[in-house]
Amino acid sequence: MSSNKDPQTFVYVTFINSTLEKVWAGLTQNEFIEQFWGNCHIECDWKLGSKFQLHAPGGLVYDEGEVLAFDPPHHLSYTFKNVFFNELKAEPASRVDFKLELQDGFVKLTLVHDQFPTSNSKYLRAISGGWPSILSGLKTLLETGKPLPFVWSHKNNNPAHKFG
Amino acid sequence: MVAYIAAMDLVFKALADVSRRQLLDALHERNGQTLGELCENLEMSRQAVAKHLVLLEQANLVVTLWRGREKLHYLNPVPLGEIVDRWIGKYEKHRARALGELKRKLESNSE
Numbered sequence: 001m002s003s004n005k006d007p008q009t010f011v012y013v014t015f016i017n018s019t020l021e022k023v024w025a026g027l028t029q030n031e032f033i034e035q036f037w038g039n040c041h042i043e044c045d046w047k048l049g050s051k052f053q054l055h056a057p058g059g060l061v062y063d064e065g066e067v068l069a070f071d072p073p074h075h076l077s078y079t080f081k082n083v084f085f086n087e088l089k090a091e092p093a094s095r096v097d098f099k100l101e102l103q104d105g106f107v108k109l110t111l112v113h114d115q116f117p118t119s120n121s122k123y124l125r126a127i128s129g130g131w132p133s134i135l136s137g138l139k140t141l142l143e144t145g146k147p148l149p150f151v152w153s154h155k156n157n158n159p160a161h162k163f164g
Numbered sequence: 165m166v167a168y169i170a171a172m173d174l175v176f177k178a179l180a181d182v183s184r185r186q187l188l189d190a191l192h193e194r195n196g197q198t199l200g201e202l203c204e205n206l207e208m209s210r211q212a213v214a215k216h217l218v219l220l221e222q223a224n225l226v227v228t229l230w231r232g233r234e235k236l237h238y239l240n241p242v243p244l245g246e247i248v249d250r251w252i253g254k255y256e257k258h259r260a261r262a263l264g265e266l267k268r269k270l271e272s273n274s275e
Contacts, residue, residue, distance in 0.1 A: 009196055011227045011238040015171070104167070112229065132245050 008121060009114040010128050014135055015106040018142040023100055023107045024073035026138050035147040036137030044078075046070050052078045060084060065093060074100050080113070082123060091116070091123045111135065171224070175243045178223035183208060184216045188225065188239065196229075196236040 016023055026032040030041040037054075044052040044067065052065040062084045069077035077097040082088035095115040101108050111131060116124045137148045178184055183206070190202055203213050217237060220226040227240045252260060 009229070009238065011195075011229065011240060012242060013224055013227045013240050014242045015224075017167075106167070110227070128241075132241055136242075136245065136249065 008116040008119065008124055009112060010124060010131065012109075012111040012113075012131055012135060014109050014139055015103070016109060016139045016142055017105075018107050020073040020100050020102060020107055022142055023109060023138075024076070026142055027076055027098060028072075032138070032141065036141050036150065037134050038150045052080075056084075065096070068095065069097070080127075082126075085126075088123050088126055091118065091121060094121075094123060094127075109135070171243075172247075174219075174223040175225065175247070178219050178225055181216070183212070184220055187213070187216055187220060191226065191237060191239045195238050196231075198234050198236060202237065 026036075028042075028046060034041050039057045040062065041055050042052065043055055044050055046067060048067055048070060050067045052067055053061050054063040056062050062082065064081055064083050065079035067078050069075050075098070077095065079093040080096045081093035082091070093115075094113060094117075097112045097114075099110045099112075101110075113124075113127055113131065133150065137150060140146070140148045186206060187202060190205060191197060199210065199214060199217065202217070203210050206213060208216075217226060221228065224240055224243050227238050228235050229238060230236075248257060
């Protein structure tokens with residue numbers, strides 16, 4: 001990190017009434033991912049250095065990256081780069097980092113998404129709208145067994161506004 | 165449910181203070197600030213700001229991360245999002261946002 005002062009970071013901490021293993025499965029297994037991540041699924045063999053791809057319905061690839069950490073059920077990290085939307089794909093890869101820990105009988109999920117390249121990253125703005133939808137969907141699915149209706153953005157359901 | 169109510173109580177208590185809301189505004193303006201930076205723009209002692217930040221952290225409204233030797237404070241969108249999700253429906257949320265944007269535009273034009 002070139003500067004200690006880092007406003008270019010998205011932080012999200014939520015408490016989920018579940019187990020570490022289930023939350024871990026929710027982040028890494030498609031039978032769960034498809035239910036809360038806007039019908040997307042992840043293609044990845046979850047080995048260090050392996051390629052990570054987020055597939056949208058219809059075989060489109062939205063985002064790509066590489067596995068940086070895979071330490072079940074506590075630490076998952078991958079690089080994340082958009083490869084689909086014109087206004088986002090010009091930006092180089094950022095970093096997604098999940099930490100799971102038990103606190104007061106809940107799973108504390110901490111997401112830090114950082115290493116955005118520019119001081120005015122459009123990708124940071126986009127993911128700041130996307131992660132709350134995705135992760136509140138994960139929490140609801142694990143706590144109630146039912147998925148939330150998923151809305152990619154406040155504007156509409158057009159994938160061009162994904163994360164918007 | 166008991167834990168959920170206790171957590172909501174912490175959020176509303178944390179929000180029920182103008183200084184703590186100013187701190188949230190400061191982080192909304194620029195996320196990832198140190199205690200020292202947050203003190204610069206507020207007329208409060210460092211100790212008072214530190215105490216307010218503890219309450220904001222306990223309510224999960226603020227999260228701290230160590231970056232090198234500095235402890236930086238970040239807004240956590242989760243508790244306010246849960247309040248919105250609980251009392252404002254999915255479709256009303258979009259309308260409320262559109263009306264909020266309209267109000268802001270009209271008010272900025274009249275200046």
